[in-house]
Amino acid sequence: MKDKLDTLGAKLARKEIRIPVDLTVGVLFFLLGGVVLLIMPHQVAISERDVVNGRAFPTLLMGLMMFCSALLVGKEIYKLAKKKPLEYKTVNLLVEIKALIILAILLVSYLLARWTDLFVVGAVFCALAFLIYFRCKKPSYYIITVGLAVGIWAAFRFLLNVRF
């Protein structure tokens, strides 16, 4: 199992995706600005009598965000036209999969705590899941980490009076 995972990891570590950062940021945030402006009338109620209403500031922000995004996109298009190199960010597939696993541990810990309404259940799962993620083989680490997880819950529950 360990060898299989290592082989798979080595394969994934070689796979990389290059993202044109400025172009992606420009397009994404231009679209975000546009979407926020579109939903603004449904999401921000105003009174007709107001000289400066609750939409003024978010509108100004989205205008600035779209302007800056357009600048980024324009700069990158100019670079493409002049055949100059774009700024890229390399994303490693193995790193991203590991990040997704960590996010999954966080999510399951949260869901366990919420469903059982017992924070300590989520905390113990989190402790064990991370030890397994790090491929820890030392029993003492398991005892210490689970003990600390229960200890933190107990400190919040009984000392700080947080009922969870």
Added chain:
Amino acid sequence: MLQHIVPASGLLFTLQNILWINIGVFIGAVFAAIPGLTVILCVILFLPVTYSMSAIPGMMFLLGIYCAGGYGGSVSAILINTPGTPHAAATMLDGHPLSKQGRTKAALKIALYASTFGGIFSALALLFLGPQVAKFAAQLGTPECFMVCVFGLTIIAGVSGKSMIRGIIAACLGLLISCIGSDPMTSYDRFTFGVGRLYLGLDLAVCLIGLFALVEIVGRAEKKPDELHMDTSKMHDNGVITKAEYKRMARPTILGSLIGVIVGIIPGTGASEASWFSYSQARNLSKHPEEFGHGSVEGVAASESANNAVTGATLIPLLTLGIPGDGTVAIMLSALMINGLNPGLSLFTTQGDIMYAIMLGLILVNVFMLLQGKVLTPIFAKVVSIPQEILTPIIVIFCFAGAYSVNKNYFDVAVALVFCVLAWLLRKLDMPPVPILLGLVLGKMTETNFRRALLISNGNPSVFFSSVYCWIFVGLIVLAVGTILRGKLREKKPQAQPVTKEE
């Protein structure tokens, strides 16, 4: 000032405050000593703890973390050649070579003494300069206050990350997120998407737990297995610093403290910039520049005094104008505001006793940092080698418990997770998180001043150019943007050369 000192001392010197200072100093030093755990992360994690405290113990606790973090970062820099915090990187250049020469204890002592001197110097600067700047701030009206917010946001958007435009976009995102919830002037709900819990807005601590703390956990995916284990070298020396070394430390320590205070007052700059600048100045002025990089006592003293001298100075723009000098003190602003302490002259007049107690407390924090450093440094050194397998889940559990305890519901934990995913995506796009933090902190203040100014002028935007102060801030914004852009262009120049050669 004197009329506030006596009652402030009475408020400060209580058993509760002394206890919280010491807890804060201990936690700050331990956190900063562990590579990968930053002071900002520590302050975020423990911010919810201060919600149930009054202003003085709460601020003393956070200032304890903040100041001791400055020293704690140097422990791992000296021991294992890995800075615990980014601003300890300059210390590493000479601290670790000193440790390799078998003078680990001596290097740690030099760092501790220089940090304490820098911290106390900075606290005194805050005590004497703060009220004067506050008097100036009192003359500012709503349009000027809006320009001050724009100035602070511009600088931080400019200096965080590689691209100024990306920084501005990030600041806009932070300001937009701060708009979620009830309108500060009309109480109509905004961007709540029918979720009742969003009406009160997003809690700053919860957002920051996701943006800065949980994302660091996800960032463990980027670490290689050998980076997760760090063994500390043992401290065998007696830690003696000779008279000649003390003499050599004096000048760089004073110079570093001065540089730290000046750099700290400028919003957007921080301890890292101060320590590098101080280090290079100390090398230029030293009689033994050849020793720098090979275990120079002056090098350690210069960088450590500068990075701790920033601590009090960053509070000057925070307490007087409401502009945080760096990300960590931005979080402290929320701790102040929860206790009804709003930045400005009123802090130094109507709330003078509390304010002076906090400023005097900063001196006390540095004294306790010195005492704890002298006694507990061996413990801080051991902490450096805590395995990440144990540390990582413990931080997550603290994050979840902290997020839950803010409003005692799981909704906030979910919000923290959403912000964690957002922060991870933004990290992939090289978007700096600090402008988002500033946007979140300054959002309400910026919008309220913007709208009030426009209301006064009946919607005429020329109100933002209606006074001398407005024009001064416009000038400062233009100057800051110009300087930042010039710096960025200079950074790009060496990269452009190889391309030209290839062509």
